[in-house]
Structure formats: C-alpha cells, structure tokens
Amino acid sequence: MNYFLKRTKPSKKGEYLQIYISEYIPGKGSRNRSHIALGYVSDMIARGIADPVAYAERMVAELNDSKEKDAPQIGETSVSKNVGHFLLKAMIDSLSIDSDLAMMTSNRRFRYGFSSFLRAMIYAQVVDPGSKLMASERVIPNLYGCESFSYDQILDGVTYIGSDYQKFIELFNRHIQDVYPRRTGNVFFDCTNYYFEIDTEDGLRRKGPSKENRKSPIVGQALLLDADQIPLGMTLFPGNESEKPQLRRHIEDIKDRYDVEGRVVQVADKGLNCARNIYAAVREADDGYIFSKSVHGKNLSAVEKEWVLLDNENNVWVEKRDTSGKLVYKYKESSGKDSYTYSFKDDEGAEQTFTVREKRVVSYNPSLAAKQKREIMKEVDKAMRNITIKGLTREEFGDCAKYVEFEAKGRDGKKAKISPRIKQDKIDEDLRYAGYNLIVTSEVDKPGDEIYRIYHGLWRIEESFRIMKSYLLARPAFMRTADGIYGHFTVCYLALTVLRLLEIKVFKDELTPAEIIGFIRDYNVTESTNGTYINNATAGSVYRKIKEVLGLSKLGNLYLKKKNIDNFFRNVDLNTSN
Secondary structure, three states, X not given: OEXXXXXXXXXXXXXXXXXXXXXEEOOOEEEEEEEEEEEEHHHHHHOOOXXXXXXXXXXXXXXXXXXXXXXXXXXXXXXXXXXXXXXXXXXXXXXXXXXXXXXHXXXXXXXXXXXXXXXXXXXXXXXXXXXXXXXXXXXXXXXXXXXXXXXXXXXXXXXXHHHOHHHHHHHHHHHXXXXXXXXXXXEEEEEEEEEOOOOOOOOOOEOOOOOOOOOOOEEEEEEEEOOOOOEEEEEEEEOOOOOHHHHHXXXXXXXXXXXXXXXXXXXEOHHHOXXXXXXXXXXXXXXXXXXXXXXXXXXXXXXXXXXXXXXXXXXXXXXXXXXXXXXXXXXXXXXXXXEEEEEEEOOOOOEEEEEEEOEEEEEEOHHHHHHHHHHHHHHHHHHHHHOOOOOOOHHHHHHHHHHEEEEEEOOOOOEEEEEEEEOHHHHHHHHHOOOEEEXXXXXXXXXXXXXXXXXXXHHHHHHHHHHHHHHOOOOOOOOOOHHHHHHHHHHHHHHHHHHHHHHHHHOOOOOOHHHHHHHHHHOEEEEOOOOOEEEOOOOOHHHHXXXXXXXXXXXXXXXXXHHHHHHHHHOOOHHHOO
C-alpha cells in the first residue's frame, strides 16, 4: 500500500486536501480510499498552517517512511485505470460539440471546461454508475486521462444541466444530425417511470401508477426514438400525469425544435392509443400512426373481435416459420378500405367526433400465447384463493379482481351485494385471445408485413428503458431538487444516446449495448513499476469485433506503453467506420 495527496479542484470554498491510501486487494485489484481528510486550504490557513500543501506533503512522506522499506511501492496516484471509456470519448469527439457547449455555458464562468465535465459524467454513468459522491471520489479519478471534479462541482454542474435540460438534448441532436443524418419518417414513442423512496410528494415526484407496482412517489419519463431507434428526445413529467398527452406534446416539440418537415408516422403501444392522439396525428399534424389495440375488454367491437379469430378464404393468415418448420408467428391484414369513427372531449369539454380510414393487422405468436396463458392462470389461482377469505375488498384482490364478480343488480336496479365469484366468461375470453396482437394504422397503403415489422421496432425502446434502469442505474437518482433530478436523467439519456450511436452507427448492430458496456467496464490497465501498463481485460468476440472495426492492432496486447493508450484516446476516428 502507498499514501498519496489528493488535491481536489477548487470549488466555491477553495481547494480541498485529502490523504489517500492506494492498496491492492487480492482478486479485486487496486483500490484507492480516503485515509485522512485534511480540509479546505483556506480553513487550514485559518488554523495557523502557513503552507497547507507543503504540510500535507510532509505528512504523506512520513506515512510512507513509516512503512517497511522493502514493501512494494505502487506510486503516488492510482495505478489501476479504466481505459475502455475511450469508445465513449471517440463517439463524443466525432460529434464536435465542444465549441458550441463552451459558448452555451460561457455566461456561467465555470472554473473548469464544461465539456470535460459533461464527458466525465457520461463516462462515469457507463463505467460505474452510482452516487455523485462516488463519482467524485472513486470513479472519475480512476478514468485514464480524465479531469477530476469535486463533489460540490458535480452537484452544481448536474443541477445546471437540469435547469434547462432540453438545450443539452438539442445540442447533441444538432451535432448528431450533422454526422449521422436522422431518419424521422417513423418515430417510436413510449413512457416509463422511476420511483423515489421518499415519504412526501413534491412538485415533480408524485404518486401515480408505477411500472414496478410501487406506492412511492414517481417521476415519469417519455422517450422518443428515430427510425434507426436512436434517441431523439426525452421529457420528464410529474408521476401523477397521464402518459397519453406526452405523445402529442413530444412530437410537437421535436418537430418545432428541429424543423422536422414532412410526414411523421408515430409508433406506440396500446397505452398511448386514444382518440385524442389519433386526432392530433391525422388532423392537427397531418401525420400518421401505427398503434396497437387491446383485443380484450370493451374497446373492441364484437365484429372486430370475431374478425381477429377468423380463418377462411377471405381471411388468409401468412405464416412465418423457422428453419425446423416451427411456427414463429402469423399475421393477416384488412383491406384498408374501412372507415372508423372516434370521439373525444376537447379541452373545453365539447364532444368531437371524426372518421378515419384505417388498416388492421392482427398477429398471433405461439410463444406469447403460452406466456400469457400462464399469467392468466396465475391470476385465476390467486382469485380463487382470495374468494375463500371473507371481508376482502376489491382493492385487496389486486390485478386478479378482473376475474371476480363482486356485485349484482337487485330487482329495483340497485346494486345488491353478493359473495365474490369467479367470472368464467372473462377467463375463457382472455385465454381465447392469448397470443393475439392487433395493430391499427393510418398507413392503409403499406403491406401488412411492413406494418408488423415497423411496429415491432418498439422492442428497442423497451430495451432502452431497461438499459437506463439496469446498466446505467438511473434509479436511485441521489438528487433532491427538481433541477438535480432533471440533470441526472439527462446524463443517463445522453449516455444511452452515445451507446446507441456506437451500437447502430459504428458496430452496425453486431454488438449489443450490454456487450459494449461490458467491454468499456472490463478494459482496465495497471501501471507497472517500469512505466508500462498491464492490460487486465480478457479477450473475446466483443474485443475482436471492436479491434476489427476500429483497426486497433495494440488493443489486445498484454503490455501497453503510454503512447499506445494515448493512441486509443486521440486517434480513433469513428467517422471512417460508419
């Protein structure tokens, strides 16, 4: 182990001094941790220490001298560094955002380059996501060639990002458009939310329907992807607001901000399918839509429900099978000549009715059917257990309440209480339609297989949410103010965008985000006593693909010189690989 002085960049209170210890832990590698926090230089001077830095350096020398002389020395700074984030740096370099970002933040007079700060936050969110304190003390200092920032600077910088987060998204979008022109003929939209373990709601964190069935206050997030499934925009909204209005707000904002011209086809699942959104798309924006629609419940007419299951010479199913002949899925489509009437109440409460031509495409997936049937029977079993317990309310039944009859009409038309009983007709209907999915679209001239393919591009937006939540640890946010929360999610969004650009534009969908993140986190080096670096990463198919695409001959060497590592950060040109 070895002691060294850590001097944190000046914050509002000035420079901060700490004595760190660097030690090797078998099986885990080198680790740095704070040993003595000496405090701010200004406070030390006030205590009578004339030269705090010299004083601290003497303490470090005394601590090191007190060790055994023959103990192995590993230097005055961390000897283990993450190098894998050179991929993130190369992608951000290719976008050339630095000059615009400098002008954008010039009126704040930060004591550091804000581009360096934003880059460091994106790197940290991918390499080792966690609290902002952890980023300051443990993550960013161990990024090769990366400038460090104090905890106060990180809090201040992230809050600044959140104070006008759409500008940062706009900045990236403008520069992405210059290098990787956007395709916005089809755009994919969905929403999720994040729960916060707090007792009291505030203006942003409000109680609402949680995706994870939590009772805590939540924050909603709307995400928009372009036709290549690369993030195009993000909005955050209070957790008690409906998701449905977010679609039209988001589309309007994106088209206005980026001067998107031409017709946009909006793609979303049944949670965003409502008459108001259809009206906004076809009547207000002259756009199109591809939405799914539930085959269960009251929203589908008896005629349409019957059509979903029909199989005759006028309703021919197209089957897609794998190489062994097993059915993967099948679909059929309507003529696209039928008109459908919708109605909704406008902002003044007046009823608005309109008619549109639509095509229907229904698909059946046997794997999905098996999964949904298992879920249905699980709820049925729960319902059957619950009806044997006296006094349970509808709310206490939870999701399985849809399979239970709780009340009946008396002779006078009033509700008469009865003992809860299973609704067998509802169970039979849900089992009958398990595995079926109905798509409704304004694109009546598009063939059914194309509509099916476009709609199922939504899997990428669902994956994006999983990446944000699982790999980038967007929750917990570790921020308390609304601007701080906005800033945190913006950093996560930008990290996701950079990863998607690498995945789709550089590696052509041959590497998954999980594989790219795994490489970035795994590619670490340890400095040896002779000034060379030992490559701690392990070889594999991901490493070989990155080496091949980027032409990095030294990437897999066990021994690396400083100039080799510097080459990864300075001379990787992603524009030549797209």
